[in-house]
Amino acid sequence: MREYKKLWLLLIAVLVVTFGVLGWSGVEIYRQVPPIPAKVVTASGQQLMTEEQILDGQTAWQSTGGMQIGSIWGHGAYQAPDWSADWLHRELLAWLDLAAQDVAGLPYEQLDSREQAYLRDELKREYRTNTLDPETLVVTVSDRRAQAIEQVAAYYEALYGSDPELRGSRESFAMKEDTLPSAERRADLTKFFFWTAWAAATERPGSDVTYTNNWPHEPLIDNKPSTNNVIWSVISVVLLLAGIAFLVWGWAFTHREVPEPEAPKQDPLLAAGLTPSQRALGKYLLMVVGLFIFQILLGGFTAHYTVEGQTFYGIDVSQWFPYSLTRTWHLQTALFWIAGGFLAGGLFLVPLINGGKDPKHQKLGVDILFWALIILVVGSYIGNYLAIAQVMPASLNFWFGHQGYEYLELGRFWQIVKFLGLAFWLLLMLRGIMPAFKQKDGDKNLLALLTFSIVAVGLFYGTGLFYGERTHITIMEYWRWWVVHLWVEGFFEVFATVALAFIFSSMGLVSQRGATVASLASASLFMLGGVPGTLHHLYFAGTTTPVMAIGASFSALEVVPLIVLGYEAFENWRLKERAPWMQAVKWPVLCFVAVTFWNMLGAGVFGFMVNPPIALYYIQGLNTTPVHAHAALFGVYGFLALGFTLLVLRYIVPGFVFNEKLMRLGFWGLNGGLVLMIVTSLLPIGIIQAYASVTEGMWYARSEEFMQQPLLETLRWIRTFGDMVFIVGGAAIAWQVVIGVFGGGRGRSVATDTAVAPAE
Secondary structure (H helix, E strand, O other): OHHHHHHHHHHHHHHHHHHHHHHHHHHHHHHHOOOOOOEEEEOOOOEEEEHHHHHHHHHHHHHOOHHHOOEEOOEEOOOOOEHHHHHHHHHHHHHHHHHHHHHHOOOHHHOOHHHHHHHHHHHHHHHHOOOEOOOOOEEEEOHHHHHHHHHHHHHHHHHOOOOHHHHHHHHHOOOOOOOOOOHHHHHHHHHHHHHHHHHHHOEOOOOOOEOOOOOOOEHHHOEOOOHHHHHHHHHHHHHHHHHHHHHHHHHHHHOOOOOOOOOOOOOHHHHOOOOHHHHOOHHHHHHHHHHHHHHHHHHHHHHHHHHHOOEEOOEEOOOOOOHHHHHHHHHHHHHHHHHHHHHHHHHHHHHHHOOOOOOOOHHHHHHHHHHHHHHHHHHHHHHHHHHHOOOOOHHHHHHHOEOOOOOOOEOHHHHHHHHHHHHHHHHHHHHHHHHHHHOOOOOOHHHHHHHHHHHHHHHHHHHHHOOOOOOOHHHHHHHHHHHHHHHHHHHHHHHHHHHHHHHHHHOOOOOHHHHHHHHHHHHHHHHHHHOHHHHHHHOOOOOOHHHHHHHHHHHHHHHHHHHOOHHHHHHHHHHOOOOHHHHHHHHHHHHHHHHHHHHHHHHHHHHHHOOOHHHHHHHOOOOHHHHHHHHHHHHHHHHHHHHHHHHHHHHHOOOOOOOHHHHHHHHHHHHHHHHHHHHHHHHHHHHHHHHHHHHOOHHHHOOHHHHOOHHHHHHHHHHHHHHHHHHHHHHHHHHHHHHHHHHOOOOOOOOOOHHHOOOO
16 A cells, blocks of 8 residues: 555545535535525516426426426437527517517517617516515516516417427427326426526526526527636636646656566466356346347437437337437436446456455346346336326326436436445445455555445445435536436546456556556546536536536546547557457457547547537537537447446357457447447537527527528438448447357357467
8 A cells, every 4th residue: 555655645635625626516506506486476466386386397397208308408308499598588589579569569570770679678677687585585577578478388388288280390399299288287387497597587696697607698688608607718728738738747757667567378367267157247248238239229219300300201109209208218228238338347357356256145146136127127118108108197207207307317216226236236346355355465456446436336326316306406407417427427437447457457468556556546537627527517507606617627627638548548459469368358458449539539529629618608408419428428438338248258258259240340330330420410510500509599509490401400311321330330249249148159250269268
């Protein structure tokens, strides 16, 4: 421990400081959330809605799929409008028309420019003025605004129903007919949408910006980037450049080449032999690739809805499998199979750590965990289906149906099952790890770091349980991003880095000291920016300027280690030349090389594209977001999970050798398909939308009029080519795993395996 004392102290200091910052920010968020009015009343005394009805509307929205149909405050799906921006713009136009009729007896568009300017000034004054009584929490609106609210509410009630006049809009938005059958719940839904728009237009007390930091861009009421937005955006760019400079400077002065050990003549992992629990991992690998294929087919199916809306090449399937459901399954399946690959990789390591033998009853635990995962997947899918079909009773939806929040769509009961499954996996891991600490010989620092990462992966998913069905959406977003950003992008990243270092050092390819130093340094770098960087998702989710400042600053630092991952890629690439037997794991190693590339491009470049507040102000919720999401989630964590899957496959099937043709098709198909998907469709659409958002407003960039223009429809059709290449690549990888698990080493394209034969 003494040799690594400074690195351990650095990591501990980073964790203490960064979690302290994130915790303080959470307290600030709880204190400063946009208030939900106890009542909204008119100047003449008419009651329009209550807090209870607004929260009822939130639960109604959740039951339809929530963030899987359009978005709220920029978070959610991209085909339908952002309901907050859309409601606000529709209400503003309705108010202007009502005011024009009152003043001149004409529609607003027929007034001269001076009269229009006068009404816009009145509009801004009325909408940005905060009329919330801090004592009674009653919001008062003018009678004219109440009329505007009523008009917009009528439109939304018709849209979420089956009004034939809006069928074309529902097709454009990929909504099924009668999305929310209950007229009472549709009425509540409109109250929730109104409140999100009210918070986006109303200035926070003592401030000149709205509760959402002036998001969305809406010229009619002068919603534009705040001064702090611009300042912290500039600071974030400066911090990025400074971070890269100091990292390179520090690396140049402190980096010392660690002598590489002489590579063993035979693979040490093969010499360890197979244990029953390792043999039992074959079904995990089949589950991973089975869910992987299901997920990418769902992705193609869901992407097609962005063109036809309610049909699949003319076949009306939306009443059974609407966009909101298939997108839910698409995202949830991604998390299931990626997590499955990580779990299998961890369970494979347990016997290696435990001296080449299983802890008592380890195979039974591995089997129980597998079937628990199957029950979780099937049960959560059924719950999603029943919720979105509006078959499940409203009182059960949150617990067994659909929470409505992106990446945490599964019902709370299934979320708890998933957390318990991760905790059980943690127990299975620790049963093999803890005895290793009792051995007196050997360096335990890398093992200690691996243990830390395993505990974090096993437990931090539980932060998603810290909100409820009727929790304020700002508070929910805070905890949701603890899961989506911190658990996935933070601790999974550390686990993968340390697990690979442990594997390669166990193979004798890198020194244990070098692996330990690199892992400790990497963990500190990832955590330094990654923990407080969580807040960059919350710039416009009802938070204050300090939250924006912290998110902008640390998310810039989060990019720093990703930009210099080319060196790590080279190191991983070089490993396959260290010993002849490493050719047997060439393809898993290439997957790890792909991880570093997509980490640099998808998480680094495309991530920073949407990180600065000024950028995210205009492009949050546009197709620039899935550019980052696809490149980072699949490019990094997807390839990591596939790399672990292929690595485990190679060792649990004696004598197995990868089929070169299949693997070339699979590996390059996945990479090429992802590139095509991004450069021919998602990125061009995102750039075009960004221009519209800057020039006209967020409402326009997500509107039916804009999204259904021929150019954007063509670009969405073009995505089919990238999808097909990707699907072919995925099918090749999956088939390789299937024939590996069922066929063992038979039928391979390499005739001899003498260099990698398992020890007898």
